[in-house]
Amino acid sequence: MADRLDPTEKYDGTVTVRLLDDHEGIDELACSSFREAIEAVKTHTDTVTVAKIVDRDDDIVFTSREMDIEDWEREWQRAKRSLSVDIEEYDCPHDNVACFADDLCIECRMDRVQEQFRRRG
Numbered sequence: 001m002a003d004r005l006d007p008t009e010k011y012d013g014t015v016t017v018r019l020l021d022d023h024e025g026i027d028e029l030a031c032s033s034f035r036e037a038i039e040a041v042k043t044h045t046d047t048v049t050v051a052k053i054v055d056r057d058d059d060i061v062f063t064s065r066e067m068d069i070e071d072w073e074r075e076w077q078r079a080k081r082s083l084s085v086d087i088e089e090y091d092c093p094h095d096n097v098a099c100f101a102d103d104l105c106i107e108c109r110m111d112r113v114q115e116q117f118r119r120r121g
Helices: 034-044 069-084 106-120
Strands: 015-021 025-031 050-054 060-063
Touching: 015 034, 025 034, 034 050, 034 069
Parallel strands: none
Antiparallel strands: 015 025, 015 050, 050 060
16 A cells, blocks of 8 residues: 555646547647637637637537637636736725726825835935
8 A cells, every 4th residue: 555645636737629520520639728729729710610628627618619719719818807806905095996906006106105215214
């Protein structure tokens, strides 16, 4: 018996593009990212019957029969941006809606510099 536990699952971190052709069968391309998978679909979509993107959890997230890859790419980018907006809450004293804790507006930056100058002086 081994002294350590072996993993119960293996994870290679890839996204898969499945290319289905009525005459040639199924071809699978391993991609390291969604960007690479999108480019693979764009390259092969006109030469196959259906192109699909399968995520890391083995869920089909795109099918060329249901949506255009450019439309799906825009939606994917929008969803990715909305996930990256999950940052700590910050109330700008200047009521600037584009001011965030990690990306301050000009007025807040100036306020911080003035505060640092007052502390030193």
